[in-house]
Amino acid sequence: MFNFTFSLRDLEFFLLIVVRITCFIHTAPFFGMTNTPVRVKIGLGVLISALVYQTLTPVHPEYSTVLMYAIYVLKEAVTGIIIGYSAAVCVAILNFAGHLVDMEIGLSMVSLFDPVSRDSVTISGTYYQYTVLLMLMISGMYQYVLAAIIETFNLIPVSGAVFNSDKILNAMLTFLRDYLALGFRLCLPVFAAMLLLNAILGILAKVSPQLNMFAVGIQLKILLGLGVLFLTVGMMPGASTAILSEMKKMITLFAEAIT
Template sequence: MINYLFTVYTFEYFLMILVRVASFVFVAPFFGMNNTPGRVKIGLSAFLALILYQAILPKESLEYSGTIEFAIIVLREGITGLLIGFAANICNSIIVFSGKVIDMEIGLAMANIYDPMTRTQSGLTGTMYNYFIMLLLIITDMHHYILRALIDTYQLIPVNGTVFDWEHLMSTMSMYIADLMVIGFRIVLPVFATSMILNCILGVMAKVAPQMNMFAVGMQLKVLIGFSVLFVTIILLPDISNFIFREMKRMIVSVVEGMY
């Protein structure tokens, strides 16, 4: 039987669950996109918090001596949810970084568009890849994994039980920066290799036929060949998404390990 009766102590416990869940939904990929209506985020957070309130047993009353300690508990729960969501969301910057490098290689670095997901100016290739990765995230049910990861954290990190290991969290970010460069350049490699070969050919042609304007010809060839390579390598998007989703899982696990 489901019991929805609240006392003063259990209502405080429910509020702490709501704070962590709402903080997670605010920054998590797919759930926290800027083009998602705010009412949907609030409703989803409240619904998940209500379900978790019924699932988490036993419910212990929060122990605090004043308003300041209660505010500290709220901040601790909010930071916990933010870090879990941020660990998954930050992995999207890998595809954005790769898109910027690809745009520089094929000559589209200045052709930026407004991305409603991030509310910033983004490159064409990065925006296209980002939407593809988000679509694959939904198709592969990766958003369910991220949501289950949040729910499972209550078994390891109970309410008001977060202990921040800042050294571990800093090492996690250092690991992510290294993985960002490695995975990003793996994605860029087909376009980068093709562009390097094209530059070598243009350099030879500039010596053989100096009367030709290689700058004007090269810009057009880079765009044409760059789009051709992107069209051919579009079948590699599932493998690219595997790299990014695997990195999401590593980041979420590593961040959670640094909070208990």
């Protein structure tokens, strides 16, 4: 049963839980989309916080001034933001790969307005992003994302976060390394096809100088690039698995960096 009897100290403890979870929801992938109403995010954060509160033993923060309590609130907010950010940055790999693909096939100047992110995005980046988000929903990865922030309360007690700059830096460097590797893995088929096409066009330009290979090459690159994207649809589940594994790894690294 829910315990609705709150003392002032219990309420202070509960508010710290709300701050961490709500900040996490605002930055986490899928949950933190800009088109999601703020009231929905806050309501979901409060609901999850109420459930989490029932499973935790209250550890009342010790403070003597309002400023000290504000520092606790700030620490919980930063903790939630870091954990959510560690999951969100993995989705940024998709936009990176999409930009590389569009540069190769000649669509880098084409941008679309994404009503979700309210920003200009590339065609390939949008394709990769929504495909992986769909995989995230189908595979139940969103449950892991929520379970991760809940589990942090066992790893990082309320008001007990200690930020280790060295570990955070190492986590960021690890992410950047894997970020580039995964991004290039996603666009490698298009890169290989474009390399082969450029070699063929170069040979034809030498054999028949009168042909305008530049004009022909632009159209062929677009057709071949879109064709390769179509043929590599079957690779997306594997790519999604790699990105979701990277997301788990990053959440763990950043959580350990603030214990």
